[in-house]
Amino acid sequence: MLIGCMLQVLAHASTYVYHDGRETVSRVLSLSLSASTDVDVPALRSPDYQLVDGDLVITVGRDSFRQVCDVNQSVVLIALFLGEEEYNQLKQHCSKPSTAIFSGAPMSLRLDILSTFWEDHAPLGVIYSEGLNVSNETLGVAEDKRFEIITSAIPLGSREEKLKSLTNVLEHSNLVLSLYDSMLFDAQFSKDAIRLIFHKKKSLVAHSLQLVRAGALFSVYSTSQDKLALTSSYIDVFKASATLLPSSYPAPLRVAFNPYLIRMYGLVLPTDQFLIDKFGVCPESGCQEAFY
Numbered sequence: 001m002l003i004g005c006m007l008q009v010l011a012h013a014s015t016y017v018y019h020d021g022r023e024t025v026s027r028v029l030s031l032s033l034s035a036s037t038d039v040d041v042p043a044l045r046s047p048d049y050q051l052v053d054g055d056l057v058i059t060v061g062r063d064s065f066r067q068v069c070d071v072n073q074s075v076v077l078i079a080l081f082l083g084e085e086e087y088n089q090l091k092q093h094c095s096k097p098s099t100a101i102f103s104g105a106p107m108s109l110r111l112d113i114l115s116t117f118w119e120d121h122a123p124l125g126v127i128y129s130e131g132l133n134v135s136n137e138t139l140g141v142a143e144d145k146r147f148e149i150i151t152s153a154i155p156l157g158s159r160e161e162k163l164k165s166l167t168n169v170l171e172h173s174n175l176v177l178s179l180y181d182s183m184l185f186d187a188q189f190s191k192d193a194i195r196l197i198f199h200k201k202k203s204l205v206a207h208s209l210q211l212v213r214a215g216a217l218f219s220v221y222s223t224s225q226d227k228l229a230l231t232s233s234y235i236d237v238f239k240a241s242a243t244l245l246p247s248s249y250p251a252p253l254r255v256a257f258n259p260y261l262i263r264m265y266g267l268v269l270p271t272d273q274f275l276i277d278k279f280g281v282c283p284e285s286g287c288q289e290a291f292y
Contacts (some may be wrong), residue, residue, distance in 0.1 A: 011097035013054035015235060020064045029060065030226070036232040045073050056238055058231060061274040062086065062182045069094035075246065078234055079132065083207065084181030087247065089133055089222060091207055093205065100226050100247040103178030105208040105220035107139040112279055113255060114205065115146050116270045119173065124171035127166065130155045130183035154184055163192055170200045175217070180207040190214070203265075209256050209284070218257045220281060226250035252276075256284040 019026045033041040033102060037129060044050055044057060047067055049073035051057070052072040059065040063077050069090075077098035079087055087100045093224045109128070129135045130153040136142040141149055152169045155161050162184075176197060178185060185193075187206070194215040197204050206216035237245055255275060262269060272283045 012057065013052065015041050015056040015058070015239070016050070017041055017060065018044040018068060019060035019220060020067055024059070025060065025143075027057075029058070030067055032228050032233060033058065033235065036229065037234065037235045041235070045110075051075050051284050052097050055236065059234075063088065064089055065094070065098075069096055069098075076238070078231060078238075078244075080231060082182070083133055084249075085128065085132060085138065085146065085179055085249075086181055086183075087090045088138075099242055099244045101230050101234070102180075102247060102249045103222065103227070105249065107141055107177070107179075108144070109279060109281070110177065110205060110220050111144060111147060113139060113218075113270075113281070115276075117267050121173050122174045125169040125176040126151045126179065127154050127169060127176055127184070128179045128181050129153065132179075132181060132183070134179070148282050156183060157237070159188065159192065162189055163196060165202075166193060166196060170197065170202050173202070175203050175205060177205040178207050178211070190240070203261065212256045212258050215261075217259060218255060218260050220253050220255050222250040222253050252287060253281050254284055254286070255256040255281045 017026055018027070023043060023045070030041050030043045038195065041058070048071055051071055051073045054075065055077055056078065057068050058067050058078050058080060061276045062082060065077065065082065068075065075096055077096055079100040080097060080142045081102045082090070082100055084102045086105070087102065091098055124147045126134070126149060131215045132208050134151050136149055136151065150172060185284065190211060194203055194204065198215055200262050204211065204216040206219040207214055207221070209219055210220050212219045227250055234245050237243055258268060275281050276287060
């Protein structure tokens with residue numbers, strides 16, 4: 001009976017995509033999602049005035065998620081372009097039902113891949129923004145005996161304060177891992193971090209392909225197309241059954257290495273076939289393209 005009532009409400013509800021301050025991005029995502037699902041997914045312009053009870057909103061980024069969480073209407077959210085740790089903290093302050101398609105990759109998977117070729121025994125530094133609840137326990141690596149891991153919060157102060165804090169991390173670590181953390185890794189800090197780490201002759205295991213192209217050692221990530229494809233399936237399931245699928249990463253994830261740094265450090269990488277068979281991750285070109 002309850003499910004029947006919910007489905008009746010959903011029949012009259014709408015599905016929107018919302019990116020605060022970036023209407024052009026919303027329109028592009030709207031076209032893509034509308035083309036890949038059985039429903040129209042228009043761009044949302046005014047969450048406070050357009051939404052009604054039962055609506056489903058695809059939010060893009062941290063600010064959009066928080067804005068939709070604060071509306072008075074009883075809506076449901078699917079979050080995009082948030083890291084797992086960031087989303088888990090945000091949802092604690094959101095009373096509305098939500099799920100997420102995570103960006104980045106699980107820390108345990110990144111360490112599994114790292115362990116196949118990295119032999120340096122210095123501690124690994126994990127950096128994230130001050131205020132984000134991060135520990136070896138929340139990262140799921142408390143029992144990992146392969147690496148000594150030091151988590152370090154970077155203050156969200158001035159540019160100089162951030163770089164000073166990162167410099168302190170580099171005094172103890174030759175390799176730093178970043179989380180998908182939109183509060184910390186804006187365009188400016190991303191550039192500054194890459195320059196500083198390279199200047200100190202250290203390395204960064206990044207959370208995105210863009211940072212690998214900018215100078216990070218490697219990254220495990222998903223493409224925007226993979227995220228949107230998974231989002232479409234979440235929308236279809238919700239519209240058909242009023243069920244929110246659990247938060248997850250797109251599968252398979254991809255891994256990209258920086259060939260310049262691999263040569264400079266003389267690292268011997270596992271083969272594409274090994275990475276697919278052992279960890280279920282594809283090379284940057286994709287699983288199918290890797291063998292043709």
